[in-house]
Amino acid sequence: MITSVLVANRGEIACRVFRTCREWGIRTVAVHSDADDNALHTRVADTAVRLPGAAPSDTYLRGDLIVKAALATGADAVHPGYGFLSENPDFARAVLDAGLLWIGPPPEAIEAMASKTRAKELMGLAPLDEVTEADLPVLVKAAAGGGGRGMRVVRRLADLDAALEAARAEAHSAFGDGEVFVEPYIENGRHVEVQILADTHGTVWTLGTRDCSLQRRHQKVIEEAPAPGLTPELTDSLYEMAVRAARAVGYVGAGTVEFLVAGDKAHFLEMNTRLQVEHPVTEAVFGLDLVAEQLRVAEGHALPDDPPHARGHAIEARLYAEDPAQGWAPQTGTLHRLAVPDSVRLDTGFTDGDTIGVHYDPMLAKLVAYAPTRTAAIRKLAGALEHATIHGPRTNRDLLVRSLRHEEFTSAAMDTGFYARHLTALTTPVPDPHAPLAAALADTHGRSRFGGWRNVPSQPQVKRYAVADEEIEVRYRYTRAGLEADGVRVVHADAGRVVLEVDGVRRNFEVARYGDEIHVNATRLTALPRFPDPKAQHAPGSLLAPMPGTVVRVAEGLTVGAPVRAGQPLLWLEAMKMEHKIAAPVTGTLTALHAVPGQQVTLGSLLAVVQEP
Structure with missing residues (x-):
């Protein structure tokens, strides 16, 4: 019987797991970096352990320190959450080798599916070995991890090498594994996934579908269950492939099998061997607590032969501290106030007064609405977001509200190209004139x-x-x-x-x-101020840091005096585990370059100056 759980993660998912553990009477242990010393997940846990020595961005990748913390606190089980080491088979083995219970699938199952290249081979598919003009467009993807990190769309062969280099660097930073692969990029498909739950006795449940087509930079923004508009035949086919994938690797626990749906055909993407960020929408329509089910399965309990039936519709929106109108640039600062109407579920790792830093994903919260129908769920979630109190850095709140009310979404005609088509209209400022x-x-x-x-x-x-x-x-x-x-x-x-x-x-x-x-x-x-300080003004063509972060690299051969064109990439910043391209604001001559690789910059720091002719 599990008596104490360490969550090898941070933020919202750690708080989410702790909530179920408290309901079960299970003691909780948090781990944290120096940057998370006063984070909410450390405050709500019964015990918190600082992970020493590692940089904030790498702390939660130190499996050795996490296992040591579990043993030191008397925890008898480890829950990996999502991201970080959640799909790392070596970490799962280390947990088991230490005599601890692993609340997740067997390491062998993770290993088989953690690499997207091996997963595709297991499903009878294969990535592209050599890319030609006929293959374009293609998608460069990280073999490990997810969340859009280490992912690039390539439409010209000339851009492939740069995309591979950037994807490798980003994947290594986020997951500690720089392996990437290339596959065909399917335009305007729908991202549909199947939630599975399997026990140690051979039972595999399929818990409905989810649609996660509204994405920015391949990271999901709005998710719903069930996926609307699928034919019974296509749904049955998705279930069959999901069960086949689970049985092929001897899967145990909660997992997700993801597909790209184009017309009546489904293309296997990957299997996520962990709990998904969007699991609350499945919980809502099935009346389940998936974390509780993970605990039961980990303790060896058998699932009933038949899963519960789905009822109603649920939609989740991810609230990010970011500016969609400025290239989705992450925002930092103090979250003064976060409050939402009681009509929706709020999952968050922040509370009033917390600081949103530069080291981690900029997601502030997830808002989940459940209703008997899809239309009612959309209306409830859009209204709750509109009336939420969110005081602090800029967020994507307005984008979420407009997206939910967009005709393409309300009519269930959306696909993964939704924001490519509508972002400008959805982010055009409409401030209250009064x-x-x-x-x-x-x-x-x-x-x-x-x-x-x-x-x-x-x-x-x-x-x-x-x-x-x-x-x-x-x-x-x-x-x-x-x-x-x-x-x-x-x-x-x-x-x-x-x-x-x-x-x-x-x-x-x-x-x-x-x-x-x-x-x-x-x-x-x-x-x-009523009268601006002229000393605070920057010269025309000044390139300012749109966010705090680290300069990871400068364009090769870039020197002061060189001609540059508007939109030309000059340097790259890393913030919140993502790389952000900083481009020339105008066509002209580079007259100053203040950024150097490894440099920490603050919001508004002068990076370079491009003087127009």
């Missing part, structure tokens, strides 16, 4: 007991804000009769709430301020 005025009024009332009234009626008050990368100036005047502003009447104003009447319609604005960062309902603003 948010700056509400911010100004709240600020005035919060700082002065006189409510901003002046005895010089000819001079309006002026405040400046940055909203969605645009500078907006607000002018208003207090008089004895009240606020004077075009077409707006102030009904109420204090430091946290403003009520405006616009053309006879009364609107409420909730306002929160954290230094110069202001949140007005769902609009994020930055307060600017």
Whole structure:
């Protein structure tokens, strides 16, 4: 019987596993890097162990330290979560060799499926050995791991070598394994997967399908269960292939078999030998706790012959600290407030006041809505996201809401090319035009007991804000009769709430301020000085770091004085385990290059300057 579980992971999945363990009366052990010293998963566990010596980005890849922590704390089982070492057969063996229970599939099953090249061979498929023009487009993929890391689409043969190099570097950083392979890239397919659960007695359950077609950089953004629009024949075929894959490797525990569906044909992608990020949607429609089922299977209990039946529909959205309009650039800083309506499930590894750093994936939370129908689930999730309180760095919240309400998604006509087609429209800023005025009024009332009234009626008050990368100036005047502003009447104003009447319609604005960062309902603003400091301005053509990170490499042969073209890659930053290409903003001459490989840079650091002719 399991009495104490160490989770060899961090963040949201560690908190998720701990939640089930608490319900079962099982003691919990967390491990953490120095960067995660005060992370939520360390605070909610019964015991936490610092993993010494390793860099923050590599800490959770140190299997030897994790096993040592399990033994030191008296844990009798290890749950790997997802990512990091969750699909590493050597780590699974190390856990078992130490006399601990491994809450996952046998190492041999992981080994057979952990390498996507070997998995394809097992399923009677094979990657491309030599790429020709006729094979294009192709996809370069990491043989180990997932989550879009180490993955590149190549449409020109001339770009293949660079894509292979970049994919190898990213895969090695994320998984400790730089092996990559090449396979045909199927345009506009649907990403569909089957959840399986197998015990040690030969029973294999198929727990429905999921659709995960809405992806950015091959990383899932919105997932749902069941996958809509599949014919019974195609669904049965997916189940048959999933069971065949599980039985071929003697699989035990929870796993996922992934496919790319084009028309009525399914193409095997890979088998994930772990619990998936999107497992909550399956839990919702089947009324199961998959972590609890993992524990039961690990203890040797047999599954019933038949799985439960699915009911209703569930949709999950991943909330990321990132800016989709700026190349999905990850965002860092303090998460001041995160609260969502009670109508949806919230899985997160953060709480109010936590810091979002540069070392790990930028996912803040998963929101999951369940309803009797797909339409109702979409409506519930979009509404919950719209009314969520998210104060801190920029997020993809607006993108999620618009995606859920897009006709292509509501009609279940989406595919993996959804964001390639619609990203510009979905990320075009539509800030609330009255948010700056509400911010100004709240600020005035919060700082002065006189409510901003002046005895010089000819001079309006002026405040400046940055909203969605645009500078907006607000002018208003207090008089004895009240606020004077075009077409707006102030009904109420204090430091946290403003009520405006616009053309006879009364609107409420909730306002929160954290230094110069202001949140007005769902609009994020930055307060600017009335008179900008000329010393703070950068020369035209300045290339600034869009995020904190590490300079991993500079374009080969790039030197000051060299001609560059707009969009030409100049250097690459690594942040949150992903590489981000930094390109020339204009065509001209490189007049300064401040970035060097290995350099740590902060948001807004000057990397280079390109001077136009």
